[in-house]
Amino acid sequence: MNREILISKWLNNDLNDQELEAFKMLEDYDDLVKLNEGLQAFKVDDYNTSKELDTVLNTIKSSKKQSTYWFKPLMRVAAILAICFGLYYYTTTLDTTITTEFAQKTTIELPDASSVSLNAKSLLIFNKKDWKHHREVELNGEAFFKVAKGSSFKVKTKTGLITVYGTQFNVKQWNHYFEVICYEGLVGVTYNSQERKLNPGDSFLIIDGKIIAKEKENRSQPSWLSNESTFKSSPYKTVIAEFERQYGVDITLMNIDSEQLFTGSFAHDNIDVAIKAITLPLHVTYSKTNNTIILKRE
Known part of the structure; x- marks a missing residue:
């Protein structure tokens, strides 16, 4: 730092x-x-x-x-x-900046007792001095929010703006991937100057600039809070990127279509078990040397 x-x-x-x-x-x-x-x-x-x-x-x-x-x-x-x-x-008057590294998670309490849980390799910025008048944060990465009731609360990302009033929701903002899931209350997501309201269980997902329809979310909170990453019909490249963030490794794909869809999960506490969880369902072999993993399809 x-x-x-x-x-x-x-x-x-x-x-x-x-x-x-x-x-x-x-x-x-x-x-x-x-x-x-x-x-x-x-x-x-x-x-x-x-x-x-x-x-x-x-x-x-x-x-x-x-x-x-x-x-x-x-x-x-x-x-x-x-x-x-x-x-x-x-x-x-300086902004407060919170970052997490590979395989690291942390929870921050905001000035109004709202809390934010940051997933691995994420960044959160907010200003304490002006918090009473502007409850606003900037996010790059993934975070789960529990917002205390009060004035408008906003989350700014590179892709869209999220506005809420006392609720629980998850935001994931990575390159070519943007997702907001509402778990409690009401969430407004502004994208391309248009706002979409999300009720509990609703999601808003954009992959490579395309809006993707999703089924209702039936969990009470995102799986990563329990040290597990879960995917349903997600491009394989998003699975690989999340695996790299959680374990701090570099993965190379050989003869594998990174756009193919994957449904499954992997745990964050055992890399050997986790790598099998994302390779066996697709009949992919792997080799691991230090922090480098090669996935290959014969």
Whole structure:
């Protein structure tokens, strides 16, 4: 994780144990801690750095006629105060960014007690400071949402916009794949400027730019929350991509049609069992070397 993200998460008290250790290894760790302690006395909701600096400078100019002895020291103080206030205002308005790596899942509690469970290799962005007025997140990957009742809640993705009012739903946004499943409440999905309402059990699925009809969802939550990926008449390439995310491996297909449909599932806790689950039904053989798997049809 890069330095800027570590500092942002530290200021928002969002560091986990591993990230905290990485933050402490930064060269300027001691300076950052001292600066943050000094800024605690300056916490305000809104601060106009330029306006306050002008006020200080005007005061200095008016007093300059009486004495020039204090001008340079006061200029230094004014500059330091402006920088401190500006730094505080900037850091408290930064977005919070949560990411997961291969084979990793995590659950985040949002400022209104809504929760988001992130699947492997996913990214979620939101802003705590403006949350009361704009309950909005950006998602790249897959996430399951439990939204607390309140004002409009929106999930922005590259493909479509999801709007909800107190509900449970799953969003999956990958290259050439976009799916929203409503498990509770009411979900609105806006795609190509048109909104479609989803009731519990309804889905909205787009693969390679085409809207795909799906049967009613009868689960109470997505299977990946129970460490299992389930597919029904899904292109084989989407199965392979999900397998790579869950196990952190690279898979190469040989003499296999990646568009053929697959129905089945694989678990996330045993790679040997999982690879058989996605190869045996299609009569595909495989070989595995370290993090590379080759699937082949004779």
